[in-house]
Structures are given as structure tokens and as C-alpha cells.
Amino acid sequence: MNLFNTIFIWFGGVLTQTILEVTFQAMFPDEGYAGKYNERSEIKKLADELSLGLFSAQKYCEQAIKCCNLDISADVLETKILREAFLREPILNLMEELSPKFNLWLISDFPETWFKEITKNEDRLDLFLGNRILFTSVSKLSRMIPDIFYYITQSTNSPIDECFLVDGVSARAIEAVKHGLQSTIYVYPQRLEHELAMRKILKTDNEVIHPPSSERIS
Amino acid sequence: MIQTKLLEIFPGEGFAVQNITHLVNDYITSVGIQQGQLLAYYKHTTGSIFIGEHEPGIIADIEKVFESITPKDGNYFHHQRHVDYNGYAHIRAAIMPTSITIPIIDGVLAIGTHQEVLVIDNQPEELPRYIVLQVTGE
Numbered sequence: 200m201n202l203f204n205t206i207f208i209w210f211g212g213v214l215t216q217t218i219l220e221v222t223f224q225a226m227f228p229d230e231g232y233a234g235k236y237n238e239r240s241e242i243k244k245l246a247d248e249l250s251l252g253l254f255s256a257q258k259y260c261e262q263a264i265k266c267c268n269l270d271i272s273a274d275v276l277e278t279k280i281l282r283e284a285f286l287r288e289p290i291l292n293l294m295e296e297l298s299p300k301f302n303l304w305l306i307s308d309f310p311e312t313w314f315k316e317i318t319k320n321e322d323r324l325d326l327f328l329g330n331r332i333l334f335t336s337v338s339k340l341s342r343m344i345p346d347i348f349y350y351i352t353q354s355t356n357s358p359i360d361e362c363f364l365v366d367g368v369s370a371r372a373i374e375a376v377k378h379g380l381q382s383t384i385y386v387y388p389q390r391l392e393h394e395l396a397m398r399k400i401l402k403t404d405n406e407v408i409h410p411p412s413s414e415r416i417s
Numbered sequence: 418m419i420q421t422k423l424l425e426i427f428p429g430e431g432f433a434v435q436n437i438t439h440l441v442n443d444y445i446t447s448v449g450i451q452q453g454q455l456l457a458y459y460k461h462t463t464g465s466i467f468i469g470e471h472e473p474g475i476i477a478d479i480e481k482v483f484e485s486i487t488p489k490d491g492n493y494f495h496h497q498r499h500v501d502y503n504g505y506a507h508i509r510a511a512i513m514p515t516s517i518t519i520p521i522i523d524g525v526l527a528i529g530t531h532q533e534v535l536v537i538d539n540q541p542e543e544l545p546r547y548i549v550l551q552v553t554g555e
Contacts, residue, residue: 233425236545243543369436369471370429373480376473384471386436394472413529 203381203400205357206297207333210307211250212367213385214291215284215317218246218309222263225279241266250308250343252336284309284317289388291323297400298326304355305332306347344371348380363400365391420448421551428464428536430543431489432480436471437548438533442526444550451524453554457534458516460547463506464538465513470531479537483509506539513537521554 211217216224222242223232232239242263249259260273260280269276297303305327307314311334318324333351340346352359364382366372375382383394395401397408422444428435437457445455459466469475483505493504517534520527528534538546 232427232545239427240543369434369476370431372473373434373476376477382473384436384473386471387439390439408530410530415528415530415532 202361203301203363203398204361205302205304205352205355206363206365206400207304207306207351208290208294208365209367209385210305210314211309213287213365214294214305215286215309217367218249219243221280221284222246222276224283225276226263226267226269228283235267238267246308247343249310250335251340252338256310256313281313281316284313286318286321287388290391291321293388293392293395293401294326295323297395301400302355302357303327303331304351306335306351307332308335310334310336344374345378347371348375348378352380363398418448418450418453418555419551419553420450421549424548424550426536426546426548427543428538428546431539431541432483433538433543434471434476435536435538436533437536438526438528441534441550445521445524445526445552448552449524450521450552450554453521453552455519455521455526456516456549456551456553457519458549458551459536460549461538461540462510463503463540464510464536464546465515466517466534466536466548467514468517468519468528468532469535471533471535483539501541503539503541506541509537509539521552 208214215221219242223239227235245259245262248254249256256277257273260276264271264273264276294303303326309317314334333354335343335347338350340350352362359379362380364372364375364380365385366375366382367385369384372382372384383391385391392401393407396403424437424440426435426437441455441457457466487505487508489505491505495504495507496502536546536548
């Protein structure tokens with residue numbers, strides 16, 4: 200059983216939506232992805248480049264508008280994105296519970312300006328103030344996977360086998376394990392709590408691994 | 418009562434896994450069925466739907482096994498058609514299930530503690546994928 204000291208939580212995809220999700224919600228609030236597969240693919244690519252700091256948030260919005268042929272300004276899209284993004288209450292509560300026992304770090308693939316705007320009214324994120332937020336856009340990584348795993352552990356001076364990653368992107372969480380960084384895939388809050396309890400990161404008196412009648416906990 | 422829904426997902430490119438347990442549960446809740454069963458049918462030949470645990474280590478192990486028996490860069494007769502070059506994806510799909518049936522008891526899926534409804538797809542590029550969800554019961 201691993202003894203974890205440090206827990207990394209992705210901002211996009213865990214604490215809030217992914218950049219792709221929030222951009223699509225801002226641009227096509229009632230339509231989803233149906234019939235917009237090329238646009239989805241293009242925006243996903245742009246979002247990845249934004250996360251690596253290859254261009255600014257303003258440029259991202261301009262490019263997203265261009266590839267979807269929308270008749271709005273970059274400023275309007277940015278405002279809509281920031282309005283659509285929300286913080287997941289159960290994850291905030293979970294982080295508050297974990298913070299006294301673990302070194303908690305947030306990894307933000309959102310630009311710093313967006314992060315500040317989305318979180319400005321949330322006091323519970325004060326525990327990350329100072330140097331407990333890693334912005335991928337200033338990391339100078341040329342690729343996200345696998346470089347991000349080494350970047351976050353080295354930046355925080357944490358041995359990789361004492362770290363645990365909570366990631367909403369399935370493929371990235373799987374790659375993390377291949378590189379020696381234990382991880383879980385965020386799908387919904389109760390599932391995450393169950394996973395953290397099984398790994399003894401969250402304390403519980405319930406039998407979570409072999410409960411009676413194989414009942415489902417979450 | 419029989420009700421059907423077509424679920425659209427984007428599992429990702431290459432070897433991609435998506436957990437759809439919560440989407441299936443949401444559908445069952447919306448239908449309001451109490452006792453019966455759910456059929457989930459995967460409509461593609463490059464992937465599969467199955468019951469498993471969405472734990473990164475397990476998924477990495479499954480990928481390792483697939484890679485050992487059907488490597489992505491292997492030679493496949495399928496490639497001689499020169500339409501696409503995803504022979505490995507078709508073989509992986511052929512040895513995994515395309516449908517699952519789960520009992521519904523008291524309005525919820527009767528899945529066990531660690532069981533989740535997962536989709537694996539091996540298509541080299543990301544494409545939309547469709548799953549037929551059909552509930553039968555009352």
C-alpha cells in the first residue's frame with residue numbers, strides 16, 4: 200500500500216469542466232457536439248496548445264471563433280467561457296477535508312487570468328494561494344504527456360512514488376501510472392470519494408473494498 | 418415497457434477508455450423503470466463495451482495485453498484494402514463483447530461494488546461513437 204504525501208488535482212476536468220467542454224458550452228449552449236465533430240476536434244487541439252502556453256487566452260478565443268465560423272468577438276467568447284465555468288462543490292469540500300493531512304496541489308491548464316476569475320469568490324481555494332498552484336501554461340513543456348508528470352513532481356520536490364494524481368482525462372491518468380505516478384480518473388464525486396477511501400487517503404469506517412453483498416457504495 | 422436511446426460519446430484516439438456508468442444510470446432514472454434489464458450495444462467494429470473497473474492500472478494492463486497480441490504497428494491483411502490501417506483495432510474488437518445486459522432492481526443498475534460500464538475503442542483517430550441503450554421492464 201502506497202503512503203502518499205502529495206496529491207495533485209487537475210483544475211480543468213476535476214474541479215471545473217475541461218477547457219473543451221466549457222468552450223463548447225459557451226459557443227453552443229443548447230446543441231452539444233452533435234454534427235460539430237470537426238469543430239470539436241479543432242477546439243480540442245487549440246485547448247491543448249493553450250494549456251502549453253503556446254498562445255494567449257485572447258488568441259485562443261479568436262482561433263476558436265474562426266474554426267467555428269461564429270459572428271462574435273473574442274472578448275464576448277471569453278466572457279461567456281468564464282460565465283459557463285463553475286466549481287464543483289463536492290470537490291471543494293473534499294479538498295478542504297484532505298488539506299490538513301496532505302500536500303495538496305492544483306494543476307491548472309486554464310490560463311492564470313481565467314483561473315483567478317473563475318475562483319475569485321471561493322475562499323476555500325485560499326489553501327492553494329502562494330505556491331500551491333501549477334499553471335501548465337508557464338511550464339515551458341513542449342508536450343503534455345508524459346512531461347507533465349515529471350514537471351509536477353520535480354516542481355514540488357516530491358518523490359513520484361509518494362504522489363497521487365486526480366485527473367479527469369482518462370488517457371492522461373492511465374499514462375501517469377505507466378510512468379510511476381499513481382492516479383485515479385475523476386468521473387463523478389461519489390466515485391472519487393470511494394476511490395480515495397479504498398486507497399486510505401480518505402478515512403472511513405465503512406468496508407469499501409469488500410462490502411456486504413457486493414453492494415455499490417457510490 | 419421498452420425504451421431506447423442512442424448515446425453518443427467521444428472516447429478518444431488510439432487506445433481510449435470511457436466510463437459511461439453515470440450516463441447509463443441517468444438514462445435509467447429518466448425512464449423511470451423500476452424492475453427489468455438494460456441492454457447496451459456498441460455499434461462499432463473497432464471497440465467494445467464491457468463491465469470492468471475504471472482504474473488506471475487495470476486499463477494500462479489491458480492495453481499491455483492488447484499490445485502484446487495485436488500490436489498497433491503490426492502487419493494486417495486488412496491494410497491491403499488501403500481504406501484504413503486499423504487492423505489491430507478490429508482484432509481487439511473481435512475478442513471483446515459488443516453488448517452487455519445488466520439487471521435493473523428498484524430503479525438502479527444491479528452492478529457490484531467495483532463494476533462499471535466501460536467502452537474501449539482503438540480507432541487511431543477520435544471519432545464519435547454510438548451505443549444503443551435499451552431498457553425492458555416496468
